[in-house]
Amino acid sequence: YFSEEDLREANEPLDGSFEGVGVQFNIFKDTIMVVSPIAGGPSERLGIRAGDRIVQVEDEYVAGVGVSNKDVIRLLKGPKGSMVKVFIKRDGEKDLLEFNIERDKIPIFSVMAAHMIDDEIGYIKVSRFAKTTIEELRTALEELNSKGMKDLVLDLQGNGGGMLRTAINMSDEFLTEDKLIVYTEGRAFPREDTFTSYEGLFESGRLVILMDDGSASASEIVAGAVQDWDRGLIVGRRSFGKGLVQRPIKLGDGSAIRMTVQKYYTPSGRCIQKSYEEGVEAYRLEKYERFESGELLSVDSLDLPDSLKYYTRIKKRPVYGGGGIIPDVFVPIDTTSNSESFRILLRKGLMSRYALEFVDNNRTSIESDYPTEDDFVANFSVSESEIEKFKVWAESQGTEESPIVISEEDWTISGNAIILRLKAFMGRNVYDQSTFYRIIGDLNDSLQEAVKILKDGTFEKSDLAHRTFK
Structure with a gap:
């Protein structure tokens, strides 16, 4: 309601x-x-x-x-x-x-970043599936294609979904015509198939999609279609598992209820929706259970019985159902830079606050020394003196009940991640959100793995279809 x-x-x-x-x-x-x-x-x-x-x-x-x-x-x-x-x-x-x-x-923009990682690999970050997302995506694809993009990393990490039609149109940008994208089926509703219908802007280059446990719904439709048609590789961790069709029913006072009527299925027949047979509380806690079970740290912790096995449509590669999209290449959650100090700084928003104040005090000199985003990304670094100022300031934000102490051990673990985030927040405050993602990409293990896959021959060994290598 x-x-x-x-x-x-x-x-x-x-x-x-x-x-x-x-x-x-x-x-x-x-x-x-x-x-x-x-x-x-x-x-x-x-x-x-x-x-x-x-x-x-x-x-x-x-x-x-x-x-x-x-x-x-x-x-x-x-x-x-x-x-x-x-x-x-x-x-x-x-x-x-x-x-x-x-x-x-x-x-409200949903394409948060679109840039070239190198001369051949493009990167697009999409945060939601809204009415305007496809127009934004096509603009980004045209721009990157004009810069010589041959490979694309599509980042859907943390993308909780949105509109079904947008997911269908996004899939259509990557798949050739007359391919089943998704079908829906419900107790009182017969199966409805949806197919690609037009020539997309990136149907032949190498494609990698980044997913994690925050990727849901429309994100899973796109990833499922790409995976099932052997069009590209999914890299990261198992997605959320939200595959329900909800129809809004408007009430007389302007309020509404959303009634669940169908489930989403990928082209191979996998149900995207995770089970909720054990009750509402178990359903809500399932995401936390993944960490407790070790699923976010090791692919071997996933229980994948043969009853959940399906096969891709062209190359007949095994893929698995059971809720969510299981990646082709697993990347564990990063715990190596995750010290107690880092978690506190992140939770309290201290890095973004300090970066805002730094830019407020130094905007004129930054804009003079680094007139373009490219200049800033390539040449700006947070000075040693500024790092020490940040440590002192951050510790001053603690209280007697909740002190903040950045120990040498914590700094050894998390220092590089903290410095990079400071630079990313500073860049965002001077330029835009895209600058943030260009810088923070060095901390994105799934993105780094995707780039490695595209460069070391792993992609070619994956026996995919509908691809050209240039």
């Missing part, structure tokens, strides 16, 4: 847009700081910049008054065409700057 407000909030990311002023913001030192204006939005068109501080909205002061994220959204979002007046403090300007912003439709 969804109330009218809950339904609107749930649908907004899938619609691919919302109505507002178009800024990404962070509440920093009790002030609304613009992390970046959204490209093409009304704030960018008026000249609002990253680093600007919003101190007043209409007649309401919002600096130093304990404003919350919810308050900011209430003040800045609104119907397309409506006006809102904001006052901004900008470094180098003595007086407040006044902007009268006409709210507009603002895109």
Whole structure:
């Protein structure tokens, strides 16, 4: 069941847009700081910049008054065409700057990054399956194809899914025509097959899809179709296992219920949905059971009886059902850099907070020294003195009840990961989200494995179909 407000909030990311002023913001030192204006939005068109501080909205002061994220959204979002007046403090300007912003439709991007890893391997990160995702994906594919992409790593890690039609269209970009993508079947609903129907933008190059236990629903449809047609390799860990078709039933008061009517099946006949026969609580805890059982650390811990064995459609490779998509190449969860200090810094958001303050204090010099994203990624490094400042600052954020101590042992384990995350957050705050993924990719073990597979001959040995090697 969804109330009218809950339904609107749930649908907004899938619609691919919302109505507002178009800024990404962070509440920093009790002030609304613009992390970046959204490209093409009304704030960018008026000249609002990253680093600007919003101190007043209409007649309401919002600096130093304990404003919350919810308050900011209430003040800045609104119907397309409506006006809102904001006052901004900008470094180098003595007086407040006044902007009268006409709210507009603002895109919610689902392609978070698209870049070349090297001269031949492209990388695309997709965070959700929304109405606008395919348009974004096609734009990314066209751009990377123009740069000479021969191989593609499609990152669906942590992608919880979204719209079925978007998953179908995404699969169509990678599979040739007249291929079964997915079928649905339910107790009161007969089987419905869905096939590819047009020529996609990446039907022949080598394809690797990254998955983990946070990849669900629409992500699993794409991965299942690619795997079952021997089109590419799935790398990572077993996906979540969410394969239910839910039909919304709107009620008179604007609320709605979503009724489960069918299940998704891959082309080989595997049911994507994991079992919920042991009850709701066991279903919810299943993800945690994977860690306890060792599944996230070793492929050998997976119980794969012959009753769960299926075969791919062309090469007849064995694949397994039982809920979720089991990868062709298993990559264990990284525990080598996961010290107690690292977990605390991550949980409390201290690395992103410090990076925001660092950029706020050094934006002008960073933009001067590193005028492009490429310059920053290739040449910027967090200095030793800045690292020491970060350690002191991070420990100062602890309390008597919950102290933060970054020991030498923890730093030996996690230091490189912390430094790389600091750089990634700094890059995101100066440029955009894509910069973050370009830098943080060095910590993504599944991505590193995918690149290795494409370079060392493993891909060719996997006996796949529908591929050309150049």
